[in-house]
Amino acid sequence: MQHIIDRFISYVIIDTESDASSPTTPSTPKQWDLANKLVEELKSIGMQDVTIDDKAYIMATLPSNVSHHVPTIGFISHFDTSPDFSGANVKPQIIPNYDGKDIVLNAEKNIILSPSYFKDLLQYKGQTLITTDGTTLLGADDKAGITEIVSAMEFLIQNPDIKHGTIKVGFTPDEEIGRGAHHFDVEKFGADWAYTMDGSQVGELEYENFNAAGAKITFKGKSVHPGYAKGKMINSMLIANDFINQLPKGETPEETKGYEGFFHVHHLNGTIEETVLELIIRDHNKKKFEKRKELIEKIARKINKKFAKQFGEDIVIAEIADQYYNMKEKVLPVKYIVDIAEKAMKELKIKPLIKPIRGGTDGSQLSYKGLPCPNIFAGGHNFHGKYEYVPAESMQKAVDVIVKIAELTAKL
Template sequence: MEKLLPRFLDFVRIDTQSDPNSDSTPSTDKQWVLAKKLVLELHQIGLEEVSIDENGYIMGTLPSNIDKEVPTIGFISHYDTSPDFTAENVNPQLVENYDGGPILLDEKEGIVLDPDYFEELRQYVGQTLITTDGKTLLGADDKAGVAEIITAMEYLATNKEIKHGKIRVGFTPDEEIGRGAHKFDVKKFDARWAYTIDGSELGELEFENFNAASAKVTFKGKSVHPGYAKGKMVNSILLANAFLSLLPPHEVPEKTDGRQGFFHVHDISGTIEHSEIELIIRDHDEEQFEARKTLLQDIVQKLKEKHGDVVDLEIKDQYKNMQEKIEPVFHIVEIAEDAMMKLGIKPIIKPIRGGTDGSQLSFMGLPCPNIFAGGHNFHGKYEYIPLESMQKAVLTIAKICELTAERF
């Protein structure tokens, strides 16, 4: 367990941002730097069947230490970090015995991690926090999960009195751009079920996620000298504005929570001649999800009826709610829940307001709930993670392996 912190600090200092505009896998060459390091780590802790393929997918095996046959299970995390915020020159800071007050991240810029704003900080008084220096993200999403899985396998290999079956581990690139499971070889991984270690705060256990789609709306205008434009100019920017005005104003991320869905406009660009809006569609309920896509189509049709053939809509499905694949094998959630409770961790079972590799993997034949890695405020300069939460994630992984061996 003593290697957990230095291992994590080592990992986050390596820039592994993925790139949504790249067609390669991994999407950035710099992801290979950490990928090759992880392969060495797995060899060093004694795992077998360690492999890395041409797309950067890493797998390894901790052999069973019992005589009876039990299901092979797996643990999966991604090693890329989000393109939403810079990950170059990550300089993690340690705050030992946190006193519950504001944490100054960057004195020059006045960037403060303040419990008056981030209220969950107060539950970690007395613990060791790992923060950013206010200039980059931290990368706990999901290098914490990677470090925890490796440390858990090392812990099991060292503590041979803990009985377990065959355990598979997997590390993936490009999860942050929605491609983490695209080239994952489920057959090669050869596990009955698995867990992604990619959740947030201590105790999170998730087996529901959004149904998701992306949408791109294109507007075509006509540019005419504004002094002589009456009855002739078509301003695509104003068409885009008309489209936005017809979206439900309260169904946006900043006004929804729990299982409530939303439309999220994340990019807009335009000139008189050509404008584009990009948005994502999210909903836990499949019928409401389909209704959201229909609403966009209806809005576009209304604009066409009023302005002519000046609007195009393209919708692409991204992933589905994994709940339908998990419920038939719900014992895999119960094992994780029991593991937490035996360690004195209160399980927090809630829907994921986002996506996870586990969703795609579940529909690929590998049921895969999601478990906490321990971090908060992912994808930005206020990201942090308590060391104690990471340690408990390691113990949770080990306990899941032990309970699986006991119950089968």
């Protein structure tokens, strides 16, 4: 297991934070640092046909070691980290034989990782935890997944008695800004199906995710001297506030769970004459998803009608763009690929936790590009922040699941 810890740390100390404001792929030049390292590492462990394209998408092949026909499967992870929190100068801390008590991440800044708040910690008493130093994220999302895939391929190469078909490996940039699958060449990858190793706690197995859209709402206004504003001033910020208040109460991220959808206002910036509101729309159910988008347009029309005479043109401009869809629609027709992963976990005495993703993964977009792609746990917790951690034992279990899936697929 030390080998896995060492590999993981060698990845997370490389800054690969992505940037949504950048038009390039990868969105940050520093992602190449880890991408190039991974190419060399895949070659060094014995993978074949290792390639990296001009956008830093990495692919590699482990050839079949059986004579009969076996479906070609793939395993995919992303090497960028979230721009939500700093990924520079990551200093991982190793906590062996965790005692179930508070972990001081940073004494100087009094940053504590406590099971009284993060109750999942208690599942890992006695295990080896890898944490941050309280000043950065860790990068287990998704460098744990990369660690597990590389380690599983290395194990299969070193143990040729374990029978498997052809296995494809893919590593992508920019997943954290929603662009990880944009330039993924499914035809070149050549797998019948794949699994993203990008989930959280041990046992997670997911093949449902949100339908997602983003909305940019622009509110216009008129600015006049406030002392003489009666009947003349139109404050765009107040109209934006009215718009938000017309969204359904209780349907926000902090008040929903499971299959419940939401509207999430994440940016609001304005002056009297113009305010821009940005929000995201999420729902697992396609019909409810469409109704949520329709509601945005309905509220905009209502406000426009109210101000039609006074303003003379639309005072609210709503722009809505779909982002990704629920992979369930594409995975259910080949549900056996989920069943294989579930069986692998059960044979390893891991309890499968099959639940919907309250978000999206590369697997969602890849499924719609013709590569059905459920998501499997990578082991980390508290992603995108200073309280992120991953148990080393969880990464080892993920390695075991990859190997077992390869074995089971060879028996189809």
